[in-house]
Amino acid sequence: MRLVNINYVEEGSILARPIRDSSGRILLVEGITLTRNFLIKLKDLGYDLLFIQDERFKDVEINDAISDKTKELAYKAICSVTTTLEKDQNSAIDMDVVHNAVVNILDDLMYSFDILSNLTDIMGYDKYTFHHSVNTTVLALVLGMGIGYNESNLLELGMGVLMHDIGKTNVPKEILNKKGSLTKEEFMEIKKHTIYGYENIRRNRDFSILSAHVALQHHEKWGGEGYPRGLKGTEIHEFGRIAAIADVYDALSNKRPYRNALQPYQAYEYILAQSGFQFDPKIVKAFIRLVAVYPTGTGVSLSNGLRGNVIRQNTTLPTRPVVRVIFDGNEPLDNYVDYDLSKHLSLMITKVEDI
Ligand SMILES: [Fe+2]
Numbered sequence: 001m002r003l004v005n006i007n008y009v010e011e012g013s014i015l016a017r018p019i020r021d022s023s024g025r026i027l028l029v030e031g032i033t034l035t036r037n038f039l040i041k042l043k044d045l046g047y048d049l050l051f052i053q054d055e056r057f058k059d060v061e062i063n064d065a066i067s068d069k070t071k072e073l074a075y076k077a078i079c080s081v082t083t084t085l086e087k088d089q090n091s092a093i094d095m096d097v098v099h100n101a102v103v104n105i106l107d108d109l110m111y112s113f114d115i116l117s118n119l120t121d122i123m124g125y126d127k128y129t130f131h132h133s134v135n136t137t138v139l140a141l142v143l144g145m146g147i148g149y150n151e152s153n154l155l156e157l158g159m160g161v162l163m164h165d166i167g168k169t170n171v172p173k174e175i176l177n178k179k180g181s182l183t184k185e186e187f188m189e190i191k192k193h194t195i196y197g198y199e200n201i202r203r204n205r206d207f208s209i210l211s212a213h214v215a216l217q218h219h220e221k222w223g224g225e226g227y228p229r230g231l232k233g234t235e236i237h238e239f240g241r242i243a244a245i246a247d248v249y250d251a252l253s254n255k256r257p258y259r260n261a262l263q264p265y266q267a268y269e270y271i272l273a274q275s276g277f278q279f280d281p282k283i284v285k286a287f288i289r290l291v292a293v294y295p296t297g298t299g300v301s302l303s304n305g306l307r308g309n310v311i312r313q314n315t316t317l318p319t320r321p322v323v324r325v326i327f328d329g330n331e332p333l334d335n336y337v338d339y340d341l342s343k344h345l346s347l348m349i350t351k352v353e354d355i
Pocket residue numbers: 164165193218219
């Protein structure tokens with residue numbers, strides 16, 4: 001299979017993976033022929049990348065870090081907690097639901113820990129916050145694993161990250177969904193979602209206080225310019241420092257109605273550039289080791305003019321994956337050629353592009 005920008009998907013192409021809506025329901029099944037109408041509808045829903053069958057990429061597997069079933073479970077956990085809190089702001093969060101969702105994510109990650117090439121979701125515009133919380137949790141747990149956390153640390157971290165934005169249920173919807181710029185007072189109110197989240201989690205005393213601190217501290221910055229308390233460096237709990245990186249990386253990599261998504265390599269560069277400013281350098285180091293700069297499937301141009309898609313990662317050299325070349329400039333090649341950039345050191349990726 002190959003990952004293709006929807007604008008370049010030809011009518012009659014075969015879908016290589018099912019497309020799901022925000023609640024996990026299948027919109028289009030794997031193997032279906034994509035008609036013009038399907039493509040127009042998917043574009044309207046905000047889907048911009050599709051997995052397409054391609055004979056030249058028959059042997060290429062693109063694995064998600066967690067299964068669709070696990071994603072759906074985590075998604076449902078956030079939905080149910082949110083619905084309960086929206087009905088009654090003083091209700092306690094159901095710890096079992098959150099615990100269960102994080103255990104499942106951890107199980108999937110332990111099983112596929114070396115497959116970190118696909119942390120970004122293929123999704124439309126819908127239900128951003130819920131998906132964002134799931135993706136942020138996956139990345140935070142990957143970072144936690146990378147710096148050697150044991151299972152109980154990972155559970156505490158994961159449960160906090162899954163609930164990190166739960167305080168938004170206390171912020172008036174008209175402020176949260178306001179289009180256009182916010183007044184100073186409105187922005188102050190949005191910032192309070194960190195404190196509300198902490199309080200929501202603390203209402204159930206079975207939750208670890210450290211999980212509650214993830215909600216409280218995920219907008220603090222290493223340099224001290226964050227909120228709500230402007231903590232600096234190691235004054236911020238390590239869980240908060242991990243959540244900050246995961247939160248920003250996923251937010252930048254996703255498309256929002258008001259801006260396009262950054263390419264994964266651009267979001268990656270942002271995290272690196274903010275090392276020591278916004279983010280803890282130690283966690284950024286783990287991030288560099290664990291997150292693919294050019295996720296498998298990415299279309300790239302090489303410095304010799306050849307173009308193709310990333311088919312495999314080199315874990316020791318994250319900037320130099322294996323690329324399957326299918327074009328020379330704009331001319332399709334008769335046969336594809338694989339370039340392992342860890343061996344062809346004079347070749348560089350010059351551009352990330354949709355092909
Ligand atoms: Fe937040």
